[in-house]
Amino acid sequence: MNRPIIAITMGDAAGVGPEVVVKALARPEAYDSFRPLVIGDAARLVKAARLSGVAVDVRSVDGPADATYKAGTIDCVDLGLIPDDLPFGELSPVAGDAAFRYIERAVALAVAGDVDAICTAPLNKEALHAGGHVYPGHTEILADLTGTPEVSMMLAAPKLKVVHCTTHIGLIDAIAKIDAGLVERTIRRGHETLVKSGIEAPRIAVCGINPHAGENGLFGHGEEETKVAPGIAAARADGIDAIGPLPSDTVFFRAVRGDFDLVVAMYHDQGHNPVKVLGLEAGVNITIGLPVVRTSVDHGTAFDIAGTGTADERSMLEALRQATELAPKRAG
Numbered sequence: 001m002n003r004p005i006i007a008i009t010m011g012d013a014a015g016v017g018p019e020v021v022v023k024a025l026a027r028p029e030a031y032d033s034f035r036p037l038v039i040g041d042a043a044r045l046v047k048a049a050r051l052s053g054v055a056v057d058v059r060s061v062d063g064p065a066d067a068t069y070k071a072g073t074i075d076c077v078d079l080g081l082i083p084d085d086l087p088f089g090e091l092s093p094v095a096g097d098a099a100f101r102y103i104e105r106a107v108a109l110a111v112a113g114d115v116d117a118i119c120t121a122p123l124n125k126e127a128l129h130a131g132g133h134v135y136p137g138h139t140e141i142l143a144d145l146t147g148t149p150e151v152s153m154m155l156a157a158p159k160l161k162v163v164h165c166t167t168h169i170g171l172i173d174a175i176a177k178i179d180a181g182l183v184e185r186t187i188r189r190g191h192e193t194l195v196k197s198g199i200e201a202p203r204i205a206v207c208g209i210n211p212h213a214g215e216n217g218l219f220g221h222g223e224e225e226t227k228v229a230p231g232i233a234a235a236r237a238d239g240i241d242a243i244g245p246l247p248s249d250t251v252f253f254r255a256v257r258g259d260f261d262l263v264v265a266m267y268h269d270q271g272h273n274p275v276k277v278l279g280l281e282a283g284v285n286i287t288i289g290l291p292v293v294r295t296s297v298d299h300g301t302a303f304d305i306a307g308t309g310t311a312d313e314r315s316m317l318e319a320l321r322q323a324t325e326l327a328p329k330r331a332g
Contacts, residue, residue, distance in 0.1 A: 003035050004116035004327035005064055006320060007109055009102040010040025011121030012128075013082045013095045015301025016311035018048035021074075021121055023313035024320060026054045028071035034324040035069040037061075037115060039102045042078040044086075052309040064114045077105060088307025091124060096131030099123040100141065107145045110292035117293035117327040118142075119319050124301045139287050142294055151289035152189045155275040155298075156322045159256045162263045162271040163190040163288065174267040175209060175223065183231025183264070189289045190262045191240050196293075197326040205251050205260040206232050206244030207270060213245040228266070284319045286326065295323040 008025075011017025022045055025036055038045065042060045049056050060078040061067050067075035081098035100123075109115045120138055128135065135141045143151050154163040165186045166174040187204060194202040207213070208228060210220035217225070224245040235242045244251075248265070252274040255263050265271025275283050283298040297315040305311060 003033060003069075004324055005035045005037055005069075005114070006323050006327070007106040007115040007118050008036055008038045008040075008320070009099070009106050009118065009120045010038060010044065011102070012092075012099045012124045012301045013041060013044050013086060014088055014090055014092050014127070015095075015122055015124060015303055015306045016299075017099075017121030017123075017301065018044045019052050019306070019309065019311045020297065020313040020316040021045065022049045022054050022056060022058075023052055023311070024316040025074050026056050027317070030317070030320065031069065031071040034320060034327075035067070036075070036320070037064055037067050037069075038074055038076040039079070039106045039109075040076055041080060041082040041098070042076045043080075043084060044082050045074060045076055051307060052311075064109065079105065089303045089305075091127050091130065091303070093127060093130035093132070096124065096127030096129070097133065098131075100128060100131060100133040103138070103141055104145060107142065107292065111146065117295065117323040119316075119323045120294065120296040121316065122297055122299060122301045124303070138294075138296060142287055142290055142292075146290050146292065148290050150185065151287050152186050154190065154193070154286040154288050155271060156284045156286055156295075157275050157278045158318075159258075160252065160263070160275055160278065161190075161194075161255075161261065162252075162265050162275055164265050164268065164271045166267050168268065171267060171269075178209065178223075178227050178266055180227060180230035180234065183228050184234045186264055187231065187235040187240060187242050190264060191235070191242075193286075193288045193293075193326060194261055196328055199261055201241055202261040203259070204235075204240065204242040204262045204264060205246050205255060206242055206264040207248040207251055207266050208245035209266050211247070211249070213247045284315070284322045286322060293323060293326045293328075295319040295326070
């Protein structure tokens with residue numbers, strides 16, 4: 001069976017990252033579909049396992065070639081950056097710097113082809129900045145470390161994948177930013193990601209901007225005709241199976257039903273809301289357009305419950321499942 005090697009970054013050591021990692025990897029069935037390799041601090045994982053009541057062994061390794069990938073044992077590339085007395089639930093520049101270093105090592109392994117995908121536990125932006133790394137978040141770190149000028153956010157749930165043309169900007173600004181070139185590039189990134197994951201000819205639906213996709217010019221100011229349709233046409237000219245612009249009030253239902261493999265959303269809430277209504281624990285954040293596959297949990301560091309053993313690992317499990325699904329396949 002082909003089992004991709006997934007590099008799992010431990011995230012901020014003061015948050016719930018270590019806990020959700022050990023809880024997810026304590027499930028023996030996880031090892032049936034992928035080979036996990038944690039990039040973090042072994043001692044912190046041991047402490048998280050003890051606090052969570054999880055029975056696993058943590059084994060320090062130098063890299064993927066030294067790992068055993070056996071259920072019951074967590075292989076960890078141990079960077080040794082976290083002091084034993086670092087408290088849970090408190091902002092720490094040491095933890096912020098370490099979280100960056102874990103990502104840095106994971107990216108190096110992925111770019112070298114030693115791992116097939118990266119799955120990230122949450123970091124804390126304030127701690128990251130305090131640790132000397134001024135980035136808005138994971139996406140920008142990964143783009144910088146890989147020299148990637150433009151990436152897209154994909155949200156994935158078990159029956160729905162959505163990629164966004166725009167994300168964290170206001171609606172008026174989003175409409176101004178959208179143009180045919182951006183729509184085309186977003187379609188292409190989504191198409192390439194799904195093809196690499198094994199879907200030979202992905203079926204892609206593209207949303208309109210206005211209600212009813214403009215209703216043939218009845219709503220809006222012709223945005224579908226000038227901003228969206230030309231991007232779809234350019235992608236289709238290269239053989240990509242993209243259709244639209246389609247009304248967003250029905251397209252997500254059709255995708256969940258199985259009509260499409262991917263939906264291209266125009267702006268943040270248009271794409272986020274349908275995924276999140278399926279359940280917060282099921283949503284996974286995927287950065288596409290990178291030279292490596294990266295998925296992430298859809299929650300933060302949760303300092304308020306860190307160290308209590310009560311963190312929910314379901315988003316991590318889903319992020320690992322999606323990383324496995326999207327990763328290039330290798331023998332193993």
